[in-house]
Amino acid sequence: MDIIFLHELKVKTLIGIYPWELKVAQTIQLDLEIALPTSQACQTDNFEDALDYALIVQRIQQVLSERHFSLLEALAEHIAQTILLEFKSPWVKVSVAKLSAIRGVKKVGVRIERTSCGH
Numbered sequence: 423m424d425i426i427f428l429h430e431l432k433v434k435t436l437i438g439i440y441p442w443e444l445k446v447a448q449t450i451q452l453d454l455e456i457a458l459p460t461s462q463a464c465q466t467d468n469f470e471d472a473l474d475y476a477l478i479v480q481r482i483q484q485v486l487s488e489r490h491f492s493l494l495e496a497l498a499e500h501i502a503q504t505i506l507l508e509f510k511s512p513w514v515k516v517s518v519a520k521l522s523a524i525r526g527v528k529k530v531g532v533r534i535e536r537t538s539c540g541h
C-alpha cells in the first residue's frame with residue numbers, strides 16, 4: 423500500500439462543545455495517512471498519475487473554514503469520508519488534536535481509521 427502522509431497540518435476552525443467555542447476559532451493539528459488508489463505515479467513520474475497532496479490540504483482547509491463541529495470525533499469522520507470519496511483513497515488514518523485545550527496536556531485528540539468499503 424502506497425501512502426501520502428501529511429504531518430502537523432495546523433488549521434484554525436470553530437470546534438467544541440462549549441458556547442464560547444462557537445465564536446472563537448481554535449487551532450487544531452491534523453496528521454493524515456492516505457492510501458493511494460494506484461501506484462502508477464511511481465512508475466511513470468507523471469503528475470497526472472499522482473494524487474495532488476496540495477489539493478487535499480486545500481480541501482481540508484475549505485471544509486474547516488465552512489463548518490463548526492462540536493466533537494473532534496465528528497470532525498475526523500468528516501475529513502476521513504471526504505478523502506475516501508473525493509480522492510478515491512481506499513484507506514485513511516486521520517488524527518485531530520487540540521493544542522493546550524487541557525491544562526498540563528500538550529495535545530489531546532482522536533485518531534480514526536476508515537476504509538472505502540466500510541470495514
Ligand SMILES: Nc1nc2c(c(=O)[nH]1)N=C([C@H](O)[C@@H](O)CO)CN2
Pocket residue numbers: 437438439440443492493494495520523524
Ligand atoms: N471525546 C471528546 N471529549 C471532549 C471533546 C471532544 O471533542 N471529544 N471536546 C471537549 C471541549 O470542546 C474541550 O476541548 C474544550 O476545551 C471536551 N471533551
